[in-house]
Amino acid sequence: MKRRKFLQSAALTGLGLTIGSALTACADEKNNEVKTAVAGTSTTAKPIIPIVIATWNVPNATQKAWDVLQEGKSALDAVEQGVRVEEADENNQSVGIGGLPDRDGNVTLDACIMDKEGNYGAVVCIENIKHPISVARKVMEDTPHVLLAGNGAKQFAVESGFTPENLLTESSKKAWEKWKIEAKYKPIINVENHDTIGMLAIDKNGDISGACTTSGLSYKMQGRVGDSAIIGSGLFIDNEIGGATATGMGEEVLKTVGSFLIVELMRQGRTPQEACEEAVKRVVKKSPNFKDFQVGYIAVNKQGETGAYCIHEWFNYTVYQDNENKNHKSDYYSKKS
Template identity: 60%
Template structure:
């Protein structure tokens, strides 16, 4: 079943502010950008970038692109490496549970046509980015949540798995002794993997997947599965992904904002810096949390920026997979 347009006839008040402007932009009506992007140099392609130091995942995506995979398939194949990595306590199987001991996963994907899919608060399914693609392609919806998403996964042939590993269970039991909940900057137990890919045809796509904040309240959803917050792609302009304190990303619809700033003529770097400035300008609360953005435009230019020192990203290009340090706002 071909995905229908994201927000055709949708009400912003019905969906809520978390979707907001991103809903409008997911509409596939042809509109002329206010400014055209730079001339595309196809010799730069393919490119894969992802948040943090997930080298193996990014290399997997880059290799898939080099073998003529589509941008979306490569992104999903790449992030699956971390979804299946039980030593990664922030993504997929082995993720840190909520305060009741349940591991719940969130993910979204977006392709070069502007189609998108997301799953929220899913238990017992490891590869939720792939599941989000199934929602996009095989349902009339954009988002499925909880038990409905899980049941849809089984109908699509996904395997039921226990996501809480013995190591994560022991850490949770230790946490319950004090039940303190104060994320530490760059060690927040929510190091989402967000990935942007550009294939040999110059088409862009992305995926974002996470187990969310460690020891979160039951049912909590952050920015990662929200189109326009955790991820946004406009194949005429570029794409962006977010990581860090999801509640703060949602408040400014960060990834959509970055793409719109690039549409207005800003470079990916300038757009990421402006998006961070929207957050830090609201007061001193930013000193207690980290937000990081990663963006790429259609010319293959890349930008990243974060609030505090420590964010890194991976870049695969010309057969090389390298980790890069991001510039940051708080130089105190």
């Protein structure tokens, strides 16, 4: 099933904070083991790192990120270079050049990046810049801000050396013109009109970073921003615990701050898989119309354990680990309902 066949807070109690603070991690320099203490219990596991995990079947992107890690570079470098592969692919109509436009025919992009220190940079509604993820990194590293929008984001990109270009390819323009005939604005499950490339990586030092990039909901209202570039929703990293990223209907992810929730659940001792499942269930519980949209999550913890879960079938993700670049089909909620 092709990737385009998919559609599209945590309120911590005092007890949650207490349990969260009980989770600690320390590396044993001799045997590279990580010992984890969670709510009075302890386990020992050997971390399987480095690792790259990304939403969808994107082997070229995960390969690029893996190659960067093998060069000894950081997880931050890996996720930036990895998602740039998809941003540059004109055949991928969900990110970068060739992304499907808003209802007025404008290709607007959102992206964010987060490093091991918890630093964050993002751009939203940026036009004519093929690599918004690299602009987001510039925002994080070269400005006192964390998020720039619209014309301001574009101006900053140009001043930083990025070259403006027309991102509306002939293929995406034809799709937009076909859509205008009926101009229906209703998500359809697994015949969806957007998806997101989210990527998480752990480097040889055990440090985690993440990146998320998208052209957003196809034929959206001008100015619409989804979850992808919003910290805690589309992406969240805590270098002590792990990371998570989302894809699907951004409005629903925003309302539940899903990626932050997953990391906090892992802090409390949940596995990445358990945390992803709980985050999806939270969306379902709060949205009576969940049968009409899709949300999916992926996550990784410090041990290199991964998880993925979605509402409906056909979400998939790619993991590069132990020298193997492999696509996986995600488990899903609707088969149990």
